[in-house]
Amino acid sequence: MRLISLTLALAVTGCNATVHGSRLSNVPIDTGGIFLSTGGAPKPFRSIGFVQVRGYGVEIAGMADVGNSYLDGTIRGSLAAEAARMGGQGVINIEFEDENPSTDLERAQRAMGSFSNLLSGRGPETKDRYVTVTGEVIQFLE
Amino acid sequence: MRSLVWPLILLSACTSVEFARLPSVGSDRIFITQESLGGGYESLGLVQITRRGVLLFGFADPAGTDLVAAVEQLDPEVRLAGADGVMNARVKMSQYSTFAKILGAIFFFFPLPSEVTITGELVRIRQGLPAPMTQPPVGAPL
Amino acid sequence: MRTLLLTLSMLSFTACTVVNTVTLPTPAPGEVFVTAGDIAQPHEVLGLIQVQRSGVLLFGLIDVVGTDLEAGFKEALMPEVKKMGGDGVVRVRYHMTQYTPWAHALGVIFFFIPLPSQVVITGQVVKLRG
Numbered sequence: 010m011r012l013i014s015l016t017l018a019l020a021v022t023g024c025n026a027t028v029h030g031s032r033l034s035n036v037p038i039d040t041g042g043i044f045l046s047t048g049g050a051p052k053p054f055r056s057i058g059f060v061q062v063r064g065y066g067v068e069i070a071g072m073a074d075v076g077n078s079y080l081d082g083t084i085r086g087s088l089a090a091e092a093a094r095m096g097g098q099g100v101i102n103i104e105f106e107d108e109n110p111s112t113d114l115e116r117a118q119r120a121m122g123s124f125s126n127l128l129s130g131r132g133p134e135t136k137d138r139y140v141t142v143t144g145e146v147i148q149f150l151e
Numbered sequence: 152m153r154s155l156v157w158p159l160i161l162l163s164a165c166t167s168v169e170f171a172r173l174p175s176v177g178s179d180r181i182f183i184t185q186e187s188l189g190g191g192y193e194s195l196g197l198v199q200i201t202r203r204g205v206l207l208f209g210f211a212d213p214a215g216t217d218l219v220a221a222v223e224q225l226d227p228e229v230r231l232a233g234a235d236g237v238m239n240a241r242v243k244m245s246q247y248s249t250f251a252k253i254l255g256a257i258f259f260f261f262p263l264p265s266e267v268t269i270t271g272e273l274v275r276i277r278q279g280l281p282a283p284m285t286q287p288p289v290g291a292p293l
Numbered sequence: 294m295r296t297l298l299l300t301l302s303m304l305s306f307t308a309c310t311v312v313n314t315v316t317l318p319t320p321a322p323g324e325v326f327v328t329a330g331d332i333a334q335p336h337e338v339l340g341l342i343q344v345q346r347s348g349v350l351l352f353g354l355i356d357v358v359g360t361d362l363e364a365g366f367k368e369a370l371m372p373e374v375k376k377m378g379g380d381g382v383v384r385v386r387y388h389m390t391q392y393t394p395w396a397h398a399l400g401v402i403f404f405f406i407p408l409p410s411q412v413v414i415t416g417q418v419v420k421l422r423g
Binding site for chain 3: 104
Binding site: 024025026027028029030031032033034035036037046047048049080084104105106107110112 | 186187188191192193194195196197198199200201202203204214215216224228238239241243268270271272277
């Protein structure tokens with residue numbers, strides 16, 4: 010009975026997933042490097058082009074994530090690097106989506122499944138993970 | 152005439168509307184906007200809220216996968232980050248027509264999957280600073 | 294054998310990001326400008342536009358139709374904007390199908406099942422005033 014109640018409680022409350030990414034650039038700009046923002050640019054600019062980055066990784070046993078399916082890796086890493094390669098000084102109008110974040114319930118299920126798999130000599134449960142980010146690469150005119 | 156009744160009922164259920172009232176701006180309330188901020192701000196990071204569940208019997212939403220629940224979940228995340236609000240918010244959610252929900256009620260053993268996602272950038276407002284620039288196209292004055 | 298499997302797994306994760314870009318030169322007078330934001334200049338909104346190019350990747354690699362960002366922007370979006378009489382497109386949103394190197398490799402092996410590929414671009418077509 011307790012197990013059923015716990016499962017029901019998890020089923021109702023464990024259906025949320027929250028994903029966080031680190032800070033982007035402030036306005037006005039107070040640090041160096043590529044300017045990153047989900048909004049517009051703080052100075053006059055010209056548009057160089059557009060980028061779409063898709064990072065992927067694998068979640069193992071509901072606990073460990075390997076690969077590049079983090080917001081930080083795709084935005085501050087790949088997106089910024091590509092903008093620099095294109096000769097840009099910033100990326101604006103960034104849109105991002107973690108396509109399939111795991112909820113607490115799903116992580117718990119996968120952890121339990123992996124545990125029983127390991128006991129019977131099989132491998133842990135895995136889940137492919139994807140993050141997609143787009144942005145407009147700009148050069149400041151000033 | 153009777154033969155027209157069912158098609159009319161089905162066609163009347165071709166639109167589904169979701170609405171979530173956003174918290175009104177006040178001294179102790181956060182803001183959520185789909186636009187960029189008009190003044191200076193400090194970026195505190197990115198956030199994505201995903202709520203996933205099923206619609207039981209086509210209509211019951213025990214996990215809360217609507218816009219209201221997603222906005223309610225965003226509020227503590229914003230406060231935890233010490234932010235004043237969220238800018239450039241984007242929303243994505245499952246929406247079923249009334250006809251699809253009725254089918255879900257009839258075939259209740261196949262619950263309809265349901266999900267809502269909100270993404271955005273957490274910001275703290277810096278007072279009294281000029282608005283970010285937009286790009287002038289060639290030939291147009293700055 | 295274990296070492297080989299571990300090495301292969303690690304190698305597969307070194308290619309964990311797929312990047313696609315399109316570079317748009319600064320538009321000369323009379324050419325279409327594109328931005329994902331808005332513009333401050335007075336303008337008239339001519340309408341909304343969505344362009345989509347769909348096709349397949351033959352042998353997991355060959356994009357015959359042109360379903361990448363380059364083709365989507367330069368061959369589909371910008372000519373359509375010119376046809377509408379617009380000066381540019383604002384609030385552009387775009388998405389293209391991106392496959393991991395592993396999926397491309399599977400596409401090469403199972404060449405008889407081509408990989409579907411698509412690019413969709415939406416935006417608001419505007420004409421500048423003054």
